[in-house]
Amino acid sequence: MIPMPSDPLQGLRQAIDRVDDELLSLLNRRAALAAEVGHLKTAAGPEALFHAPKREREVLARLEAENGGPFPAPAVRTIFQEIMSACLSLEKPLRVAFLGPEGTFTHLAARHQFGGSSQSLPQGTIQAVFQAVERARAEYGVVPVENATEGAVDSTLDAFLDSPLRICAEILLPVDQALLLRPELDLGAVRRVYSHPQALGQCRRWLEAHLPQADRIEAPSTSEAARLAREDAEGAAVASELAAELFGLKVAETRIQDLAANATRFLVLGPKAAEPTGRDRTTLLAMAQDGPGALLHLLEPLARRGLNLSRIQSRPTRRKLWEYAFFLDIEGHAADAPMAEALAELKGACASMKVLGSYPRAGEM
Ligand SMILES: C=C(O[C@@H]1C=C(C(=O)O)C=C[C@H]1O)C(=O)O
Numbered sequence: 443m444i445p446m447p448s449d450p451l452q453g454l455r456q457a458i459d460r461v462d463d464e465l466l467s468l469l470n471r472r473a474a475l476a477a478e479v480g481h482l483k484t485a486a487g488p489e490a491l492f493h494a495p496k497r498e499r500e501v502l503a504r505l506e507a508e509n510g511g512p513f514p515a516p517a518v519r520t521i522f523q524e525i526m527s528a529c530l531s532l533e534k535p536l537r538v539a540f541l542g543p544e545g546t547f548t549h550l551a552a553r554h555q556f557g558g559s560s561q562s563l564p565q566g567t568i569q570a571v572f573q574a575v576e577r578a579r580a581e582y583g584v585v586p587v588e589n590a591t592e593g594a595v596d597s598t599l600d601a602f603l604d605s606p607l608r609i610c611a612e613i614l615l616p617v618d619q620a621l622l623l624r625p626e627l628d629l630g631a632v633r634r635v636y637s638h639p640q641a642l643g644q645c646r647r648w649l650e651a652h653l654p655q656a657d658r659i660e661a662p663s664t665s666e667a668a669r670l671a672r673e674d675a676e677g678a679a680v681a682s683e684l685a686a687e688l689f690g691l692k693v694a695e696t697r698i699q700d701l702a703a704n705a706t707r708f709l710v711l712g713p714k715a716a717e718p719t720g721r722d723r724t725t726l727l728a729m730a731q732d733g734p735g736a737l738l739h740l741l742e743p744l745a746r747r748g749l750n751l752s753r754i755q756s757r758p759t760r761r762k763l764w765e766y767a768f769f770l771d772i773e774g775h776a777a778d779a780p781m782a783e784a785l786a787e788l789k790g791a792c793a794s795m796k797v798l799g800s801y802p803r804a805g806e807m
Pocket residue numbers: 475476479480492493494495497498501525526527529530533
């Protein structure tokens with residue numbers, strides 16, 4: 443007699459098991475193909491780049507366009523990013539340095555861009571992230587450059603002044619704070635809540651309403667706060683959901699920041715700029731002498747060609763008194779005709795000028 447599933451739920455779960463078996467064998471077929479691509483790249487010589495961001499973008503765009511549902515559209519991207527990250531790790535593990543420790547929002551940005559199969563190299567400072575990539579200990583580096591509430595990250599801008607690295611991508615990440623608890627703890631039993639002062643500040647109202655009885659304790663990073671909460675029988679932390687995963691805590695509540703729209707922009711540092719996609723941004727570093735019209739000379743060649751300047755930031759160069767470095771973000775790629783002309787003109791107009799990178803513009807997630 444053929445055994446019949448005793449109820450419809452059991453029948454559906456058995457059908458899901460069979461689909462999972464098929465998915466797994468397809469994933470293995472895909473992995474074997476990627477490993478073959480890896481052999482071709484190895485044969486091409488030591489200069490071959492294993493990570494192919496342009497190809498990955500094309501894969502994602504094609505699948506997103508093709509997906510007819512009901513599988514949720516945003517999940518197509520997340521899952522295939524992870525699949526490609528895992529396939530790439532069979533060719534050559536990708537080493538990604540980022541401003542650590544593990545579980546910070548910069549780590550989250552790195553995972554978003556490179557997937558969970560890349561090798562994490564958390565660094566203590568932004569300068570150390572630059573050095574890890576410059577000394578080829580990592581293929582890429584991820585650093586924060588600007589926060590919606592806190593503004594520019596000066597140490598990132600300053601590090602570019604002395605670095606040969608290029609910007610090869612940007613990542614825009616919503617910064618959603620979560621309340622993390624030890625698995626057995628209830629909100630009412632919390633006596634101490636740990637976090638970075640900035641994160642505590644971002645969640646002040648929520649904490650007053652839901653944890654009035656708990657002391658606020660400052661930690662050097664949100665990840666360190668999660669580690670401290672794990673060790674405190676009456677502790678909680680304000681940190682990322684990734685930190686909950688890494689430190690074995692439960693997520694008691696998500697998006698507890700007072701201002702819902704909190705986001706940070708990160709830059710991916712690499713040895714090479716990205717190819718044009720039709721929706722790019724270019725970052726320039728230009729040195730201008732203090733003097734009448736200096737800024738005008740920088741902006742006029744852009745404005746005349748209708749190029750859109752999305753951000754300008756200045757920093758003292760620390761080499762010469764009153765010499766300033768201007769960081770300009772312009773919409774378009776350095777290889778586009780109007781941009782190329784403007785750049786040639788700017789080269790003549792300022793003391794020095796460097797294209798830090800042209801890279802695909804990140805959309806809001
Ligand atoms: C397989 C390749 O290598 C990597 C893995 C990819 C994938 O799994 O689809 C895509 C691009 C590369 O980062 C490739 O270059 O095609």
